Amino acid sequence: MFSYRLAAKGKRPFLHIALFMDQHPHSLGGVQTSVMLQKKYLNRNGVKVTIFAPKSKRMVQDPDIKVIPSSYPTIGREYSVVWSLRKASKFCQSQYEAQHFDLVHLQGDFAAASLAIELAKSRNLPLVYTSHTNVDVMANKLIGKPLKIVLLRFFTWQHAHFLKIANYPKVFTAFEYMTFVHRNMDKVLAPSSHYAQLLKDKGVAKEVDVVINGVDDELLTNLKRNTPVPQKPVHFVWAGRMQPEKRLLQTLEAFARAKGKATLDVYGFGPLERAAKNLARARRLSKRVKFHGKLPHREILQVFADADVVMQTSIGFETQGLTVYEAAATGTPTILCDSKISAEMPKGSNWLDDSGTIKGLAKTIKKANKEISEGSTRRETLADNKWLYQSEISKKTIALYKQMIEQKATPASPRT
Incomplete structure (x- = not known):
């Protein structure tokens, strides 16, 4: 008793x-x-x-x-x-x-x-x-x-x-x-x-x-998205540990194939960091792709809030996929490669590439870039975030x- x-x-x-x-x-x-x-x-x-x-x-x-x-x-x-x-x-x-x-x-x-x-x-x-x-x-x-x-x-x-x-x-x-x-x-x-x-x-x-x-309420309470600059290239973010199952190298190759003027900021560290930086240089992405290392949690949430789209590109590895939930809590949509994680999130809040290929991911990046450039940000799908x-x-x-x-x-x- x-x-x-x-x-x-x-x-x-x-x-x-x-x-x-x-x-x-x-x-x-x-x-x-x-x-x-x-x-x-x-x-x-x-x-x-x-x-x-x-x-x-x-x-x-x-x-x-x-x-x-x-x-x-x-x-x-x-x-x-x-x-x-x-x-x-x-x-x-x-x-x-x-x-x-x-x-x-x-x-x-x-x-x-x-x-x-x-x-x-x-x-x-x-x-x-x-x-x-x-x-x-x-x-x-x-x-x-x-x-x-x-x-x-x-x-x-x-x-x-x-x-x-x-x-x-x-x-x-x-x-x-x-x-x-x-x-x-x-x-x-x-x-x-x-x-x-x-x-x-x-x-x-x-x-x-x-x-x-x-996600910690206190970190979200004072979070405010910086005012987007008109005509500025669409801003993508990838954050996580740089290990094979996270598929950072495939993401960089797909980003290169998608072409366009979009920018990508990469946050984190891990065993594939050198390979990722070498690939970015080899694909001549140095002007559009920047590596920033690891940031404190409060700062990475601000990065998510200011991004146009956050990418989580692992497949079948995550038991939840917390990055996706953190991005959603800041009101930012995502690009996903795992259909099971996509199904957990509010309808329309992500672009899904379920092909498992670099070619498919490149097409999805290109699609997200086009839609956001035309004003379809998908942020409205994440207006109700208290459940996070x-x-x-x-x-x-x-x-x-x-x-x-x-x-x-x-x-x-x-x-x-």
């Missing part, structure tokens, strides 16, 4: 959530950024969030972040690993004894999953899981399929051994691993409808609710938390 405790200020009811992650929220990564934004707006609504995560060289002292016993790998100190789940579990249990939680929210897939499940089961707490990452695609890209299988089987064994599960599968894919580990969740969440459907298709869960990653604000999303999350707690408090409540 749960009870809503009273906040110190205003004596209004609030919940206390234990949130588990595989990496420290101050380290680099999209999940980390999302969790800190969730925490910010849940706190503003009276919900206390205590985060459990391994250490990072970037971590700053925060009483709401509990650093799980962990070790740095031999190279780098950005991320760390939890070697002893038993030791980590004792730490988490001691934290529960000190402050108690109403619900456990897992936003990770490996050590975090084992620890979150163990705490929730031992204390009879509702357990919610948000799947942020398509582990299969990510692992295939980063380490290759053979090593991926080896690591997934180790994590499967580790999870089963820690939780004393006698029988466990011989997994070949991340989805098989996820199906085994996340089979007893009370609620499974995903950041988009298309990724939710994929999780269901792969057997990870029968039901998956969609809760998107939103994190404050609105947090209200839905709190309602979901309360529902799960109430269901758990009912003895006959079925698990999903």
